[in-house]
Amino acid sequence: xxxxxxxxxxxxxxxxxxxxxxxxxxxxxxxxxxxxxxxxxxxxxxxxxxxxxxxxxxxxxxxxxxxxxxxxxxxxxxxxxxxxxxxxxxxxxxxxxxxxxxxxxxxxxxxxxxxxxxxxxxxxxxxxxxxxxxxxxxxxxxxxxxxxxxxxxxxxxxxxxxxxxxxxxxxxxxxxxxxxxxxxxxxxxxxxxxxxxxxxxxxxxxxxxxxxxxxxxxxxxxxxxxxxxxxxxxxxxxxxxxxxxx
Numbered sequence: 001x002x003x004x005x006x007x008x009x010x011x012x013x014x015x016x017x018x019x020x021x022x023x024x025x026x027x028x029x030x031x032x033x034x035x036x037x038x039x040x041x042x043x044x045x046x047x048x049x050x051x052x053x054x055x056x057x058x059x060x061x062x063x064x065x066x067x068x069x070x071x072x073x074x075x076x077x078x079x080x081x082x083x084x085x086x087x088x089x090x091x092x093x094x095x096x097x098x099x100x101x102x103x104x105x106x107x108x109x110x111x112x113x114x115x116x117x118x119x120x121x122x123x124x125x126x127x128x129x130x131x132x133x134x135x136x137x138x139x140x141x142x143x144x145x146x147x148x149x150x151x152x153x154x155x156x157x158x159x160x161x162x163x164x165x166x167x168x169x170x171x172x173x174x175x176x177x178x179x180x181x182x183x184x185x186x187x188x189x190x191x192x193x194x195x196x197x198x199x200x201x202x203x204x205x206x207x208x209x210x211x212x213x214x215x216x217x218x219x220x221x222x223x224x225x226x227x228x229x230x231x232x233x234x235x236x237x238x239x240x241x242x243x244x245x246x
Contacts (some may be wrong), residue, residue, distance in 0.1 A: 001071070004029060004030045005029045005030070005048050005050045005121060006029070006030045006032070006049045007024055007029050007030070007032075007049060007050065007053060007117060008031075008033075008034065008040070008044070008049040008051070008052045008053070008061075009024075009032070009033050009034070009042055009052075010034045010035070010036075010039075010040050010052060010053065010054045010058070011024075011035070011053070011054060011058075011083065012035050012036060012055065012057075012059055013055075014035070016055075016106075017033045017035070019110060020053060020110060021033055022135075023111075023113075023114065024114065024117070027114055032047070032153070034230060036058055036060055037058065037060060037061040037065075037066050038177075040052075041068060042162065044075060048078065050078075050079075050121060051079045051117055051120060051121055052078055052079070053081050053083060053113075054066060054067060054080050054081070054083065054100070055082075055084065056083065056085075057082045057085055063082055063083075063214060064098050067080055067098045067100055068166075069099050071099035071166055072152075076099075079101040079102075079121065080100045081100065081102045081103070081104060081113075081116060081120055082100040082102070082103050082104070083104055083106060084103070085105070085106045088120070098166055099119050099166035099170075100166075102120050103114055104116055119197045138150050138242075139241075139242035140176055140242060141239070141240040141241075141242045142179075142224070142237040142239045142240070143223060143224060144156060144157040145157075145215065146174075146242065147172065147176065149173075152166075152169045162214055165210075167192065168207065168210060170192045171188065171207050171208070171211055172211055174188060174191045175225065175235035176235065176239045178235065178236065179236075179237065179238060179239045180235070180238075181234065181235075182228055182232055182233070182234050182244060183232050183233055183234065184231065184232040185204045185205070185232055185233075187232070188202070188204045188232070188233070192204075208225060208233060211225065212225055222236070223236070223237065224236060224237050
């Protein structure tokens with residue numbers, strides 16, 4: 001039996017909440033509404049949704065704070081689509097780095113919002129070939145590094161911690177789930193952010209560059225993330241499931 005997708009809508013504007021809810025329900029989804037962080041937590045205590053639509057500009061705790069809280073706790077795997085009245089590039093990047101899976105500026109067409117929600121759900125439900133291996137381990141090893149998947153940070157050979165942004169962590173997890181496999185920029189964008197690239201979108205290249213810096217990986221002679229001209233990137237190191245974090 002096909003299950004109905006459950007979307008939690010968090011926005012302090014009642015009209016927007018109800019507009020989104022009515023359209024999603026008309027298209028076969030179930031919705032729960034919340035106006036602030038307190039109501040968001042209460043809703044999560046009742047039922048875990050398939051996706052959260054989260055407004056950035058909330059009174060009190062804003063959407064970035066709540067998104068960071070979600071990504072640090074037991075709801076870290078629930079996809080988040082962030083809404084905001086501000087459309088600047090920096091806001092989109094900050095939202096994605098805090099852990100949002102996609103971003104949509106207001107005003108928006110509810111039809112496009114539905115398409116974005118479906119795309120995010122589709123991408124987050126894609127099972128990579130060895131996802132069973134990486135999902136079952138709290139610690140993953142590759143080269144001189146270990147990734148703590150609970151705390152979401154890297155440990156080098158000396159045990160020194162290297163913090164990762166939400167976007168850097170998601171990209172690294174995609175690489176670790178697909179070692180020794182060529183991934184195009186479109187595939188990486190879909191798997192990390194649940195959206196398609198446009199002609200001039202270079203965000204993945206910038207993110208790869210930042211992740212290389214975290215891994216101390218020389219782009220000219222990379223050990224971990226290799227660039228294949230006109231194809232994409234490949235994570236060239238083997239990956240080992242190490243079990244529970246210390």
